[in-house]
Amino acid sequence: MGCTPSGQTTPSEAITPPNGIEGVVNIARSDKSGSVLGTESPRFLSNVEPPFKPLIKPLEELVDVPRKPLKDTAAPQNRVRETETPTIETNPTTTVQIRAPLAYDASAPASTRLRHMIKNLDHILVCPGVYDGLSARIALSVGFEGMYMTGAGTNASRLGMADLGIAHLHDMKTNAEMIANLKPDGPPVIADMDTGYGGPMVIDRSLQQYHLAGVAGFHIEDQVMQKRCGHLQGKEVVDIDTYISRIRACVAAAKRLRSDIVIIARTDALQSRGYDECITRLRRARDEGADMGILEGFSSKAQARQAVKDLAPWPLCLNSVENGVSPLISVDEAQDMGFRVIIFSFASLAPAYTAIKNTFEWLKDFGVTGSAVSPKTIFNVCGLQDLMVIDERAGGNSFKKGV
Known part of the structure; x- marks a missing residue:
């Protein structure tokens, strides 16, 4: 107050x-x-x-407003924890067509854990969009089971540019690598890979770089190289054979690397070529070995529900962009429709814009920022306590005089 x-x-x-x-x-x-x-x-x-x-208010003083629980949400003891190996129960009424290990292993690579979660979680996997280290740290502190590295956010934060295909492999890979390795044994990170940044040879290298970076899964789309955000008008897509060649390049690279990285085939063809063409493209991608699909830019909730039915039991991921071209679909609704993963691309980027703009205007008008958040609050979110433990266990004295 x-x-x-x-x-x-x-x-x-x-x-x-x-x-x-x-x-x-x-x-x-x-x-x-x-x-x-x-x-x-x-x-x-x-x-x-x-x-x-x-x-x-500082983060530690924020009041949690009760949230409506997900349907059939797993018990807290079944969530991934540092000190125990969770037992994730399989919903016997749900069949998900994705290669996954029979048992969950908390020490397995993030990609392997992501596969098991997509197939076996009895609730939808919610991944907030993060675009830098701080937004990812906040997502970790809140306790999400997965994260999504947004391409729009990477363009905006690293380059200060609109999401028009300006960021390329180096920008996207290095950002994803930093985010994925903040807590390698923590929530798996799904990352945007845009169009793959080139032909089959470049796509092969892109997958290799994402794999080595610790990325658990990624989506690759069928837009032309000069692409744009999926919720802008004027999108153009490549022909279906070019799109499928991208999927084949990904599948072949993953096999060669013996990688469990989850390949998500995304189509942006709805705007220009219609729903049936999207389903055809996703079915072809599935048959070529893609693990999951995204149909971008649904025009209605009924269309989203129908896509899940048309492609079942192959799992679908929903990209929820509030204030975008699609109707707002909540986590509960997406779960009821049958989506296995939901990503919120602008979950951190949009509120960051509002908060920073408001604060800067306040500073310009009144000469102070008005913030009650201390530096230590931010540092604690960014791992200060963990670093103190590391130093102490090693016999260091960096924090002998306090912090």
Whole structure:
């Protein structure tokens, strides 16, 4: 809660800089028990008495708002933990066509663990989109079972560019490698591989680089080389034979490397060639050895549900882009439809834009950032405690005088 100079509490302004957000959203307020007290709409500069400081609570003080549990969610003891080997029960009514080990091994490569999760989890695998080390660390701290390295976020964060195929293999591989190795034994990382960055020889190298980087799975699409974000207009796709050659190159490279990396065939053909062509392309990709599919840019929820039926028991991944061209499909809805994985490409990028822009405007207008987050809060999320343990166990004295 924040206070105006008059002393009145202003919960909405307290977390929203005065010349704030570009639209009105509802902010849920909770008491310490987690029950929702109500919602308020943020107010703009004309309704605020400046200059009071916006309050952004440290991560460790944030109140968790209760979330609706997933249907048939696995018990907490079945989640992956550092100190135990989980037993993941198989839903006997669900058949998933993907090669996977019979037993879960917490010490196996991330790709092998991802395969087992896709086939055997009794709930959909939720992967928030992360684009840099901090967003990935936050996802780890929240406890997600998987992560997705977004291509749009990589273009924006590493290059400051729109998602128009400007980032290439080096940019994408190095970013994915950093994210995947923050916690190699932790949540598997699925990464965007765009079009593969070239012909079969380049695609072969791309898969090899992703494999060596510790990436658990990736999706490769059928757009032309001068591609663009899947939720922009004007997309063009290659002919089906060129697309299938990309899939064949991936499958052959994985076999040669004896890699379990999960190959996800993505099609962006819906916009220009229609639904039936998308299903044809995905079926061809499946028959060539792709492990999973993505049909990008669904025009309706009914179409998304139908795609799962048309391709079953081959598993599908849903790319959920809020405010994109597709209707919003929640985790519960995607699970009910039969999707096995759901990725949220803009889950960290969009709110980061809003928060940073608001804070910078506040700094420009009032000369302070108004943040209540300490440097130590960020450092703790980024592994400070783990580094202290490493130093102490090795006999170091870097933290003898505290932190």
